[in-house]
Amino acid sequence: MTADRPAEPLAGGGSGCDGSGCGDAGGRAVGGRAVGAAWVGALALANLGVWVGWFGPLQLLLARQAELLAPDHKASVLALVTGAGAAVSMVSNPVFGALSDRTTARAGRRIPWVAGGVAGGAAGLLLLGRASSTAAVTAGWCLVQLALNAAFAALTAAVPDQVPVRQRGLVGGWLGVSQVAGILLGTALAAGAGTVAAGYAACAASAVLCALPYLLMRRDTRLAPADRPAFRLRDIPAGLRIDPRRNPDFGWAWLTRFLMNLSYSVSTMYLLYYLTDAVHYRGDADEGVLVLTALNACTLLATVVLGGIRSDRTGRRKAYVIGSGLVISAATLLLAAWQTWTGAIVASLVLGAGFGVYTSVDFALLTDVLPTAEDHGRDLGIINIANALPQVLAPVIAAPVVARLGGYPALYLLAALLALAGSVLVRRIRSVP
Template identity: 80%
Template sequence: MTAEGTAAEGTAAEGTAAAKAPAPADGRWVGALALANLGVWVGWFGPLQLLLARQAEQLTPDHKTSTLALVTGVGAAVSMVANPVFGALSDRTTASVGRRIPWVIAGVAGGAAGLVVLSLAQSVTTVIAGWCLVQLALNAAFAALTAAVPDQVPPRRRGLVGGWLGVSQVGGILTGTALATVAGGVSAGYLVCAVFSVLAAVPYVLMRRDTPLSPAHRPAFRWRTFLTGFWIDPRRHPDFAWAWLTRFLMNLSYSISTMYLLYYLTDAVRYEGDADTGVLILTALNALTLLSTVVISGIRSDLTGRRKPYVIWSGLVISAATLQLAVWQTWTGAVVASLVLGLGFGVYTSVDFALLTDVLPTAEDRGRDLGVINIANALPQVLAPVIAAPVVTHFGGYTALYAFAGALALAGSVLVRRIRSVP
């Protein structure tokens, strides 16, 4: 299929969705969506930034790196499967409250239960089980929340909404890191994150704004059709394929850069203060500059109707920041890199999300298709520890690791140019 055919199909799909969609979402709904999304990211990144690393250090002090790699890798593998599956199930849900809200409720509740399991874990096996439950459940909520955007928001406003989702993402990372730092221990950190995740979803659920699906319009379920639907032929939908690949490369770069930040400060920078506090400071600085660009870049992208230039230049900035971590391994260097990284990711987060919603193959399967896109978020979490652990240990340490991360971001930035149907 040609790029023009893909664009026409996407336009037709958007027209069908627009005919069925309710009135455009207002600011209250966007705020509730962003808050619920923030809660999901707190549930993920309180553990990922600090708690899992500290737990691995407590349980296996001599093998903390490999233990962390095992736990996060298995959990990310679960995430990679869960997101598209729950997205596809939400497309077919006929609950009276709508297609997406039931999965937000179940996902947040299950994620909180997984965090409680982690708070009680006394073995690596229990940590893996708890983290897999967190990933399974929170991906159900995340798939439903992201699919609600093209359901409720017209294309001309998706850059703006993507910007606020970017705010909630970085806010979730910062809040999760802060809660994990000040909670007073690993177990308390998990419990505080669990409570926050549940409370953050309440306003969104109470608004009950969702797109219901009539049972009469739900297609008959066939396992073969359901499973084969997750393969989206890159020959028929090349722009979707390129969007997936570039997002995968950017997220692999980011996962490599952040997953070992605690150990980077202790082992490479030789940070003299408390390393947990150091991670919190860097996360806060990253959030500060990210927030300065994430909403405004989304708005400007909506106004100009252009997506690719913003994504390309933000990728170049991200690559530069990552390379700084490779060559300038001091506390000052880490601070500067965090500030620059935030600038790049602010633009990337909002505009790339809008770009992705512009290349979805069909309106009827948005949850499934965004779930397939989200594999590009989860798969890097599987691969990052597999790559990082041997590189740090045997092939050049943190200099080689962050140089490789910079090369990945550069490749992701350049390949965005292959997307044809989006300006």
């Protein structure tokens, strides 16, 4: 591995050639020097901080606030808050990605957005800790989503910017490790802080501290002002459209990721209520969620880097994505059919194993089908709509299913069918083996 280095200019014409590999017509970094372990570690740590900022609230804190504000309508309040935040996320991620593609700061294209996004996200988390109404919680969560998506868009775009194709699975694996570690740490901070306000403060501090090594390393690609692509705000809606006729593989990759994330959102958004209302967990439900998250993390960590490495070595992506999707579908079927604490434990272990492989290999697959080298941030932002849109749709779908269409067995059967569809449709991607 090579030594890490500070920001380097892009070659003329915005070609995406930056010393760690040049982008081809499809946006891939071809050949080039391998990225160093220190940079990968700092990138993963910064990513971990973003996920702490998201999932401490999503796993426990927002649900507890909804329960305190409206105990008789907690599910509806939670759906309102998370749905509004996800809508903000869905729009802001590709917009900030496009802005970072065109940033000409001396520090680089991505680093300024990481710094500003993490700072804004921390401020939003602290405001959430003081919120005392549904409107205030909704506004605070939207601010957190807006800011952290700026950071996340820049962090993910750094991978196709600087990582050659032969390392994408490996880097995707470590990003997967940081994702699950962030979810676990965020859940632990939320459960162990004592109060909702203290939980938000702990998540805010973690997000800032985790970003510091990446920011201090100052390794980024730099864009000369003369090479900056044109950008007008009124062009944003057109830029966010996917044309499946021109880029069919990009379209299929988006759809399959959307289906898998919708399955995951349907499965996890009501996990706290699943334990209390279906499993009738006898202990502290917060601790129960933490235990299940930790078990999920154990099997995910056991498979996420290994799956990425195996995919890099074989040069194959689709088989790993399809197989992992089938495992995820099996895990959600367990939650539907075996509504006991033991069943929840087994399902969490199986779910982690499936998502470990899926997280690393599908990320590598996505970076392999990006349409252009000049718009990595925007294109990955469009892909990230497939992460955010399910958070908007999941409560709309889940609430009536739980209340009127069969309860939790029907909810987790639906999650299994969504994961199965996402797995099968991966076969439609032609340019990736």
